[in-house]
Amino acid sequence: MALISPWRADFPGILALEAEGQTYLDSAATAQKPQVLLDALLGYYATGAANVHRAQHLPGERATRAFEASRQDAAQWLNAASAEQIIFTRGTTESLNLLAYGLESQLPGDGQIVISAAEHHANLLPWQQLARRRNLELVVLPLDANGSVDLEQAAARIGPRTRLLAVTQLSNVLGRWQPLPQLLAMARAQGALSVVDGAQGAVHQRPDVQALGCDFYVCSAHKLYGPDGVGLLYGRGAALARLQHWQFGGEMVQDADYQQASFRPAPLGFEAGTPAVSAVIAFGAVLRWLGALDTNAVAAHESALHSALLSGLQARSGMRLLGAPQTALASFCIDGVHNADLAHLLSEQGIAVRAGHHCAMPLMKQLGLGGAIRVSLGLYSDGDDLQRFFAALDNALELLR
Ligand SMILES: Cc1ncc(COP(=O)(O)O)c(C=O)c1O
Known part of the structure; x- marks a missing residue:
């Protein structure tokens, strides 16, 4: 052929x-990596590793600059309004768990979380467990024979009790684009939050989170020709401000006493501890390479x-x-x-x-x-x-x- x-x-x-x-x-499980990724990793380690956001020395400033440049690359690649809307995580799974914890207080009882029948466990189990913790109903949207969410059935199930819709963009089993514009419009009409799992979709269609109009969009670098151990969590400004902090430690804190502390807003408030510095920098190089194709x-x-x-x-x-x-x-x-x-x-x-x-x-x-x-x-x-x-x-x- x-x-x-x-x-x-x-x-x-x-x-x-x-x-x-x-x-x-088996690229949907993880993709192979372009040479630019290897060059970026080697470039970072061969010129001196340093931690980010905390050092007042040249290697630290250089690492921080490169790390934050990757955030700009990610924002540009997703067409986010600003780099502050991008949180680096360990991957799609961690991004979704972060959301399921961070939004817990925003989802009062007697409400519904809506997902589709095509979800990967990563976009099912965090919501299932949240529903169990908070006594929420987990509603599953049925698929048509092709594997797309059936829009008539979705319209009958998304209603005033819907607090959050979490759907995949492209099913990892069925290879089917989900009708996101219609589903997101249904969620918006009910004042519900929306989460898009872009783990597969982001690889085959460059995302435009502003055009999509979702509240949150998540994906993994390793499926996107990038390194493992890095993921993206995009949040629309107002939605991001509603997230509760979930992991606590270095760098995410504003002020701390022995008995209490206050925390930074996104993105740094959601990046506790030392991030995957080399991988984030290499991911930026991959996104620039992808962007030029x-x-x-x-x-x-x-x-x-x-x-x-x-x-x-x-x-x-x-x-x-x-x-x-x-x-x-x-x-x-x-x-x-x-x-x-x-x-x-x-x-x-x-x-x-x-x-x-x-x-x-x-x-x-x-x-x-x-x-x-x-x-x-x-x-x-x-x-x-x-x-x-x-x-x-x-x-x-x-x-x-
Ligand atoms: C649709 C979908 N969502 C979520 C995930 C989880 O991604 P990760 O394992 O990178 O966190 C995958 C991985 O296969 C996936 O295909």
Whole structure:
């Protein structure tokens, strides 16, 4: 398949895996990293590490400047109104836990938290546990046959008792964009807060948080070609001011006595302790690199590759595709074949795909499945990756049937 990625050569990890005979098709779990990330990490450590926001010496000032420049990069990349609206966290999971604690006092009893049936555990369990702590009702919006939230059913469920809506932008299982404009408008009409889980969506469509109009938007650097251990939490000014502090320690404090303390506002008030300095700096470099790419060319490549993936899958007999994926990934089962057996045989042939429940157990149960195989693409993926995958899939199916 002549689907060539002009960006593949920028990713030493994908080239190294290829040289080892590995075909990496698990980018939705974590993405490979561009050379600029490695250069930024080395540049930081090789010129002298220092802590941020607290040192009055040159290395400390340099680290702080670079760290805060990454916050500007993140704000620009998300189109946030200001860098003060960006909190660095450890990832999407921590961002969502921060919100579930930070908003607890804003969600009085007798209210509802609304999520969709397609949520990753990271955007289910923090809200489920909050609902249990505060005696709130957790309402789950059903999906249509394609895997999108059913808007009629959503309109019937989002009402005056809705205090918060938390939905994924792009399902990590179904590869389906959720109808965010309509859902967010429904939440706004009820005066409810809104949270968008952009862990997958941010990778395949550059977010514009102001155009979306959500209160909070979260994502992880490691899925976005950045380092692990870093995530973003964007909050609209007024919504951010409603967050209660949740982790306590160095740097987040304004004034402290033995018996009481006062805390800084966002973002620093929510970044207790030493942050992942090198990773945040490297993430800034990746965002600048991503920002300079031709987004139309990336979208065209990803779309052509995704179509080739779907048509190849649909051509195999006994194939059950989960939902109607629109971008970047596809999950499937094959009649009479256990997903773990298939993943094992694929792995034996050097094909790295994901198998299992994909951290979405309730969705899998609803689909009547114990698990599925997921193939997911990055901007470095190409037609040869797919060709190797399909050849290995056919071999494995021949053995299993
Ligand atoms: C849709 C979605 N939300 C949240 C997460 C959690 O992200 P992280 O593990 O980076 O915190 C993932 C990870 O796969 C995801 O796909």
